[in-house]
Amino acid sequence: DQQVKQNSPSLSVQEGRISILNCDYTNSMFDYFLWYKKYPAEGPTFLISISSIKDKNEDGRFTVFLNKSAKHLSLHIVPSQPGDSAVYFCAARSTGGSQGNLIFGKGTKLSVKP
Amino acid sequence: DGGITQSPKYLFRKEGQNVTLSCEQNLNHDAMYWYRQDPGQGLRLIYYSQIVNDFQKGDIAEGYSVSREKKESFPLTVTSAQKNPTAFYLCASSIQRNYGYTFGSGTRLTVV
Numbered sequence: 001d002q003q004v005k006q007n008s009p010s011l012s013v014q015e016g017r018i019s020i021l022n023c024d025y026t027n028s029m030f031d032y033f034l035w036y037k038k039y040p041a042e043g044p045t046f047l048i049s050i051s052s053i054k055d056k057n058e059d060g061r062f063t064v065f066l067n068k069s070a071k072h073l074s075l076h077i078v079p080s081q082p083g084d085s086a087v088y089f090c091a092a093r094s095t096g097g098s099q100g101n102l103i104f105g106k107g108t109k110l111s112v113k114p
Numbered sequence: 115d116g117g118i119t120q121s122p123k124y125l126f127r128k129e130g131q132n133v134t135l136s137c138e139q140n141l142n143h144d145a146m147y148w149y150r151q152d153p154g155q156g157l158r159l160i161y162y163s164q165i166v167n168d169f170q171k172g173d174i175a176e177g178y179s180v181s182r183e184k185k186e187s188f189p190l191t192v193t194s195a196q197k198n199p200t201a202f203y204l205c206a207s208s209i210q211r212n213y214g215y216t217f218g219s220g221t222r223l224t225v226v
Contacts, residue, residue, distance in 0.1 A: 006156075009154070034214055036217075041123075041202075041219075041220065041222065042219055042220065043118075043120075043204055043206075043217030043218050043219045043220050044157075044204070044215075044217050045217070046214050046215070046216075049214060089156065089157065101147070101159065101162060101172075102214075102215060104149075104156050104157040105156055106154065106155060106156035107156050107157075
């Protein structure tokens with residue numbers, strides 16, 4: 001069973017507009033959430049994270065929102081740039097089980113068109 | 115500069131052969147991980163190790179083996195028992211109890 005779901009495999013956005021990437025989770029034991037960005041043939045790089053005690057975290061053009069009651073988080077990129085075109089993975093960490101292991105979604109491929 | 119290095123970047127293997135993928139980190143991280151990426155499948159955990167001389171199976175460990183004799187090194191062996199080994203393999207490390215991973219640049223394994 002998928003505990004972290006990214007239901008949109010792809011997203012296309014015009015340069016300068018907002019990109020919104022969504023992620024849903026099922027495990028209420030998750031206490032920390034992260035977003036990673038991945039270019040083809042490279043390893044993922046950390047983008048932004050949020051603790052479950054917060055509902056928003058902002059870093060430059062990137063903002064992550066967490067809605068615990070809905071078990072939903074989203075990544076907003078404003079304004080979107082062509083260099084943002086990549087696959088974005090949502091990840092979550094559980095307080096129980098194998099502590100420290102991250103569980104990843106399947107990713108959303110973002111294309112930002114000039 | 116600290117980082118995590120995977121080698122080789124591309125690897126070709128004949129069916130029935132074992133092959134070992136290298137992963138080395140100089141970040142002084144305690145935990146290391148191996149993931150596999152397939153199109154449309156995201157990142158799936160193969161094995162992980164929280165400390166030296168100890169490792170645990172992940173979600174898709176069958177056909178793989180690892181060792182953790184040194185803190186810096188976590189090699190992955192893809193054995194002939196792995197039925198579909200062609201994939202992109204990613205190694206990662208993290209500070210124990212930290213919240214994020216540092217990933218290597220990956221190894222593309224192709225069975226020919």
